[in-house]
Amino acid sequence: MTRQERIAMQKRIQGSGGMVQGKSAGDIAVTCVTWSILFLVAFICLIPLWHVLMASVSDPKQIAFGMGETYKGGIVWWPVANADGAWDFSGYEYIFEDGSIFRGYLNTILYVICSVSIGMVVNITGGYVISRNTKLKPFLTLFVMFTSMFNGGLIPTYAVVKGLGMTDTILSVIIPGCTNAFFVVMMSNAFCTVPESTVESAKLDGAGHLRIMFQIMLPQAMTFAVVVILNSVILQWNSWMPASIYLSSNFSDLWPLQLLIRDLSARSDNYLAAGSAAAWSLYLVRYTVIIASTLPILCIFPFFQKKLEKNVVVGAVKG
Amino acid sequence: MTDRVSAVSSAKAAGRTGSKRPRSEGHGWGKDFKLNWILYLIFIPCAVYFIIFNYIPMLGVLMAFQDVDSTNISLFGGDWIGWENFTRLFTTSVGSNFWLAIRNTAVMSLLNITFGFAAPVILAILVSEVRNKGFRRFVQTVTYMPYFVSAVVVCQIIKELVGDEGVVTAICGWFGYSEGNLLAQADPPTFWLIYMFTDIWQNAGYSSIIFVAAIHAIDPSLYEAAAMDGATRWQRTWKITIPSILPTIVMMFTIKMGTMITAGFDKVVLLYNTGIFDVADTIYSYTYRLTTGSMGSTADFGLAAASGLFQSVISVTLLLSSNYLSRWLTKSSLF
Incomplete structure (x- = not known):
């Protein structure tokens, strides 16, 4: 959508109030x-x-x-x-003294950064090749899309991850879930939006595929790339299932934040079940752990929200 | 959750590429390879990723027909035992009955695809009826917010609210229903409602973005003409807004239908407890429980592989039929 079109649409949306609005009872x-x-x-x-x-x-x-x-x-x-x-405030004192929540934050941030970076390498290279006009294109598209239709299920995936020796290491959280077929196809569509003439002229100037991909096309496809990045960041930040399957409780110092929340809340529940009168602060942990893990996200989410919303709208109008 | 949004964009985009899919013509495979071998080289990371983490596990579905060692798992290592895992799956009870898990999956999916789907559409229509920009912004921000709260935290909050001393439990008490913890009741199955509301609470606001966008794209002159002719606001909504966003509704519905038996069921794992397996256990949580050996069950990889394959087959059937439905209704489809 060009700038003029967008402004025109904006005007239409703003204008839609005026005439239609009646004043009847x-x-x-x-x-x-x-x-x-x-x-x-x-x-x-x-x-x-x-x-x-x-x-x-x-x-x-x-x-x-x-x-x-x-x-x-x-x-x-x-x-x-x-x-x-x-x-x-003893609930907060408890979790800050316990300290595991900070480790959870650090682990999650590390996992998000690594996993999204590796995922984006796969998305960009895969998406670029699929978007190019080659003889294998239909086959490659099917190769990627088929994985979104059928999957082997938990057990075979677990067997593969275990066979690679990844279980109980940080690799098991980072690599298996770093991308999926939708993200690759979205990136490929992002590359498709770049005008072919730009690519042709770059080719005439002697640019290779890598240069075309990263220096010519990627900057132009950035709007879509950002949507893919944001979606994978949210997916990774909230993910707890791979970690709960691949990291056993002996490796709890590798746990991401989400698993630690579960663990701390369970501690709080067990305390009540045991009926001991020791530390009431442990009862408050069920609340404080929620606030400590969620408040930072809710503070920065308005910035993400605008971006995501705008991109969903742009994507919808484009289609 | 995010899959859905990405699915929307890719569904849109798939329609786009589908219509003008360029083909290289006029030269053979040898020439194509000579010209594009660098491209195929660049594709290697992507190919390796999908082969290792998607295609090899697909071959691994054969494990459902093998005697899988639960302590030392390996692909293709077990002895062939035919349908025995499936016979066990349908006859034995491991904490819960698999037939009940199928029923629960069906019920919760249906609740989700009806009420869970209607909620964002209604929200979008209501939001776009509001002319005051500040209030609209406020409602949108507040309704998206739960989407950014992780499933683990959402379920923890819900557990608090419906527990023995929870707020919702107390409110139910005012209306004469005071049975204590709502997550501990099998009859009536309050879990189904709790699960449905959890899903709506978390996703309705965010899912409504696409519908709000579709409503914004409607030509305002339609409303003006209708207003001139004396149509009430109700009539305008019913006769203009809904028909105009119908293609979007149909598209989102088919996407939701295709993913309905897998999407969001991790929340079941986070919410349920051993006391209510009969109404809360789903195929997904059943597989998860037998994979990790959590919730008082011991890991049984043979059964988990069988139920995982069962789920994959149903989900691929749903996906293909929803895809067919979408192609038939809107002339565009995911695949």
Whole structure:
């Protein structure tokens, strides 16, 4: 889409309000209903996180029993103070002293960086070759796309990863899940959007395939490449299943953040089941671990959100 | 989750390349190879990746017909035992019954593809009815937010909310249903609803982006003409918006149908517990449980290989039929 087209569409979208908007009683009723439903939806989206945030600094005894002197059950709108009238930060102290959450962060960041980089090498080289006009093109496209239709399942994949000696090493988290057929095909489509004339003139100037791929085409296909990168970053950041299958509990210092969250919460659950009166701070860990692992993401997500949204829209309009 | 978005773009793009797929004509294989051998060399990393991690495991489905050693697994190492793994799969009970797992998968997939699919469409229509830019922005930001929270955390939050002292449990109590932990009940199967709401909560906002975009692309003069002719807002939505975004709806629906028995079921593994296997266990979680030997089951690779193959066969059938449906309805398809 050219710049002019985009501006024209923007104007159309903005303009669409003016004329259509009536002022009859029915219209006002519709507006009221729409707004209240959306307020409710927004409320439902926000309130679980707010509840967890407030509970994480509340008095653990009252929260655990669902009631107490100041807490009468239901949503924790505001931190429930303990007997001394203070908020309880011991849950946060516990996880910071424990330290495993920092290791989880470091592991996850390392895995995301390595896995997305390796994945992008596969995506870019594979996508470039598929987008070129060769005799093997239909075969290569099928070769990649077929893997998205049929897969061997957990056990055969596990057998392969184990056969390669990757289990219980960081390679098992980084390499097997670094890309998939959709990402390669998306990259190939990104290359297809670059005008053929650019490539031809570069060829005439004596540029080789590598130079064409990285210096001529990739900068022009960047909009799509960013979508692929963002999608794989989100996929890797949230991934927990490969790690839970390939890394045994003896190697818990290799665990990514998501597995550690599960582990810390389970510790918190077991504490309650055991009924010991030792450290109530451990009860709060179930809340604090959620906040400590999620708050950083929620702080940076508005920046990602705009990018992703724009790209989905651009992709849709282009199609 | 992200697969779906990428699938959208690639579905779009596949349609594009499909229509103008260029072919090299006029020279033979030898000349093609001489001209393009560097390209084929560049393809090697991609080929190696897909062969090792996708094609070799595909051959590995034969393990479902072998006696697989659960302590020392190897591809192609076991003795052939025919259909014995499948006979065991359908007759023995390993924590739960495989037939029940099939039923649960079917029920949860159906809930997901009906309510779970309708939610983002309705949300998109509501959002685009709002003319106030600030409020629209606010609703969109807030509804996308859960998408960026990882599945592990989402399930942890849900467990908190529906636990013994959870908020949702308390609210159910006000309406006269006070049975304690909602995740511990097999009858009525509250797990199905919890799973459905979890999925909607996490994905509805993000999935609605594509529909909002489709609604924005509608020519506003249609609405103006309808307004001139005295159509109410309800009529305009029903007669203009929905028919205009129908192609997008159909496309997204077929994509969702194709992936419905695998997508999102990792949340089942994170949510369920041994007490409610009868209503919560799905083919996916069954396979996972027998692969890792978690949740009180011991690892049984033979059974896991059999149920994994069973799942792959169903999922490829669904994918092909949804693809056929999409080609028939919208003249464009994934493959």
